[in-house]
Amino acid sequence: MKDAHVEVFIEEARELLAELETSLLELKEAPTDGELVARIFRALHTIKGSGAMFGFDEIADFTHGIENTYDLVRSKKMAVTGHLIDLTLAACDAIRGMTGDAPPDPAKAQTLHEQFQELLLKQAGADPDGRGISGLKVAGAEIADQGHEVTYRIRFRPDRDIFATGTNPALLLSELGEMGPCKITAQTNDIPFLDDIDPESCYVFWDIVLTTARGENAIRDVFIFVEDRSELKISVIDLPAEAEDTSYKKLGEILVERGDANPEALQQVLGAQKRVGELLVSEGHVSQDRIVSALAEQEHVREMRARRASQDDAAATIRVPAARLDRLVDMVGELVTVQSRLSALAARAMETDLALVAEDVERLTAELRDNTMSIRMLPIGNIFLKFRRLVHNLSAELGKELRLTTEGGETELDKTVIEKLGDPLVHLVRNSIDHGIEEPAARLAAGKPQTGHIKLTAEHAGANVLISISDDGAGISPEAVRQKAIARNIISPDAFLSEKDTLGLIFAPGFSLAQSVTNVSGRGVGLDVVKKSIDSLGGAIDIENRPGAGVTITLKLPLTLAIIDGLLVRIGDAFFVIPLSAIEECVELSREDVGEAHGRNVVTVRGEMVPYIPLRERFSIDGEPPAIEQIIINRVGDHRVGLVVDQVVGEHQTVIKSLGKFYRRIREISGATILGDGTVALIIDVPQLVRIVDEEQNLLR
Numbered sequence: 001m002k003d004a005h006v007e008v009f010i011e012e013a014r015e016l017l018a019e020l021e022t023s024l025l026e027l028k029e030a031p032t033d034g035e036l037v038a039r040i041f042r043a044l045h046t047i048k049g050s051g052a053m054f055g056f057d058e059i060a061d062f063t064h065g066i067e068n069t070y071d072l073v074r075s076k077k078m079a080v081t082g083h084l085i086d087l088t089l090a091a092c093d094a095i096r097g098m099t100g101d102a103p104p105d106p107a108k109a110q111t112l113h114e115q116f117q118e119l120l121l122k123q124a125g126a127d128p129d130g131r132g133i134s135g136l137k138v139a140g141a142e143i144a145d146q147g148h149e150v151t152y153r154i155r156f157r158p159d160r161d162i163f164a165t166g167t168n169p170a171l172l173l174s175e176l177g178e179m180g181p182c183k184i185t186a187q188t189n190d191i192p193f194l195d196d197i198d199p200e201s202c203y204v205f206w207d208i209v210l211t212t213a214r215g216e217n218a219i220r221d222v223f224i225f226v227e228d229r230s231e232l233k234i235s236v237i238d239l240p241a242e243a244e245d246t247s248y249k250k251l252g253e254i255l256v257e258r259g260d261a262n263p264e265a266l267q268q269v270l271g272a273q274k275r276v277g278e279l280l281v282s283e284g285h286v287s288q289d290r291i292v293s294a295l296a297e298q299e300h301v302r303e304m305r306a307r308r309a310s311q312d313d314a315a316a317t318i319r320v321p322a323a324r325l326d327r328l329v330d331m332v333g334e335l336v337t338v339q340s341r342l343s344a345l346a347a348r349a350m351e352t353d354l355a356l357v358a359e360d361v362e363r364l365t366a367e368l369r370d371n372t373m374s375i376r377m378l379p380i381g382n383i384f385l386k387f388r389r390l391v392h393n394l395s396a397e398l399g400k401e402l403r404l405t406t407e408g409g410e411t412e413l414d415k416t417v418i419e420k421l422g423d424p425l426v427h428l429v430r431n432s433i434d435h436g437i438e439e440p441a442a443r444l445a446a447g448k449p450q451t452g453h454i455k456l457t458a459e460h461a462g463a464n465v466l467i468s469i470s471d472d473g474a475g476i477s478p479e480a481v482r483q484k485a486i487a488r489n490i491i492s493p494d495a496f497l498s499e500k501d502t503l504g505l506i507f508a509p510g511f512s513l514a515q516s517v518t519n520v521s522g523r524g525v526g527l528d529v530v531k532k533s534i535d536s537l538g539g540a541i542d543i544e545n546r547p548g549a550g551v552t553i554t555l556k557l558p559l560t561l562a563i564i565d566g567l568l569v570r571i572g573d574a575f576f577v578i579p580l581s582a583i584e585e586c587v588e589l590s591r592e593d594v595g596e597a598h599g600r601n602v603v604t605v606r607g608e609m610v611p612y613i614p615l616r617e618r619f620s621i622d623g624e625p626p627a628i629e630q631i632i633i634n635r636v637g638d639h640r641v642g643l644v645v646d647q648v649v650g651e652h653q654t655v656i657k658s659l660g661k662f663y664r665r666i667r668e669i670s671g672a673t674i675l676g677d678g679t680v681a682l683i684i685d686v687p688q689l690v691r692i693v694d695e696e697q698n699l700l701r
Helices: 004-029 034-053 055-076 082-097 106-123 131-147 169-177 216-222 242-243 250-256 263-269 276-284 287-315 322-349 351-374 381-398 414-436 439-443 476-489 499-507 526-536 591-596 684-697
Strands: 151-159 182-187 206-214 228-236 377-378 402-407 410-415 452-461 463-471 540-546 550-558 562-571 574-579 583-592 602-605 606-614 628-636 637-644 647-655 669-674 680-684
Touching: 004 151, 004 381, 055 082, 055 106, 055 637, 106 151, 106 381, 151 169, 151 287, 151 499, 169 182, 169 206, 169 216, 182 287, 182 591, 206 216, 216 228, 228 287, 250 287, 250 647, 250 684, 287 410, 322 647, 351 377, 377 381, 377 414, 381 402, 381 452, 381 574, 410 562, 414 463, 414 550, 414 628, 476 499, 499 526, 499 540, 499 684, 562 628, 562 680, 574 647, 583 591, 583 602, 583 637, 583 680, 606 628, 606 684, 628 647, 628 684, 637 684
Parallel strands: 402 452, 574 680, 606 637
Antiparallel strands: 151 206, 151 228, 182 206, 377 410, 452 463, 463 550, 540 550, 562 574, 562 647, 583 628, 602 606, 628 637, 669 680
């Protein structure tokens, strides 16, 4: 079993890589967008730092070179090119392999590493200041003025005669330590042999790393009386924005940046097997004290970043394993059932005090249910992110120019629904690109832009979410669909189908309009999988065909699969629940209405003929129906269909329970729930029921 912290890192890496890919593809269209570059740099920075912290040194080292490249892009010293974008996208795949999320390819990773190093070498020498400390200094002063902590590097080298003025450097360092967390390293390399020491001279200087919100001026105030007789250097080396990464610069970078080692000496030892610090000391380039000081700086910055990161995480969000959240939802579901029993008991007992308690419990349970369900809600944009990479890859594979836009990414959907929605959406997007979008030459000939447009949108619609996949391609030819369905024996040659039903054949098992099997399509399994997946979610699919102008496929999905609002009905001694989301109204059905229909299951509702399904007959429930029955009219696709029951009991907060493997073949029933008195009520899957009856009896024709 993997360590829990490693699991957290891998989960975070998945999210960062998805965000990184999206930003890269956006940057390809807007290569001068500084905000996109900054977003990419932050994602790389975080992956590198988190990887180092959790023991993924391979990821940290690999990402470091990419981060350096984008640091040059960020400072406008390197231009964004298509080659750079493609390299970075390939690097994302390599990082996935290092986390175990994809098949690892060490040779490819090494090749990518060398390619990024080549880019850096071409730019070598263009930026003698490295990270641009002067820019950090200005930004640090502004941030410190706003009360945020900033980390400074301070070198204090007092005059040799400082003791003669009555000044004690130790007191100055102590005062500095009161300003915030700091590490102080004494540089003793200049101390002469004992015979040569002047007891009234100061041979030591100090390197200090200080994290404070007081600002640079406050630091200088500590040394105000000795600054004119001392060497005092203050540099900003870390800002709050870097808190998401607990790593820091490498030892050699610190030494060169401080002026303790020259770049040439560092370059000489980089290829050696020993540690850089050991070589620099052994070859006389740097003193041991300077190495100790640089290591202290590394450690201090890492500690401060880790502290800030933990504080930010604690204040903003916490990560909870999905299993715990699912268990919480199950417990809330049980509580809803118990609350329902309490309300029923209070109603029977007719005790005022008990009724008041039951009302309070009902109110609190409803609030708890809503809050718990809101925790499970995730933005659909989490799925939309990965389609930019998919469209980019298919564009190159199929030789088509494509553009993807999204709307409504903030629309929230239950975690369980989102988990099951990824594959169906992938099939639909691939289908739109392969079958919908024409070749560039064909688009130009039709008077269309050369670049095809794929659009993903999401929006709330009552207790449902509508997700649409649109393209501006050639549309669907109903006649081509019909001929292909006949050729594959899906329908008979003499079958009469409406245009809507004909278009629905594209979701039939084994159906495909592709002329040949390719890596993208042609096997007739994609849209069949989509249909089964959406049906299993209790959703519906609608097709809007615009011949010559494109297709829009809309998925209608429930917000959640755990707890729903339903209408409790009774037939004989049996209870059923009908989801409220599809119900439009309830009307009465008398014996006279049945007689006027002359044996047909239809009723006239305000001038409209509405077919209905007598559930007593459908479910073979014994007994005589009442003189006046109730028709629950539901909206199923473009049709209104009634369900006839004996009695409408009322609204019911329904906790969905699985029926178990022995009842999985009963397609008309989607689950069960437990009522307040312990009775089991079955939940009717209205779309499935209507579809089955229509196939058997031509209900809707």
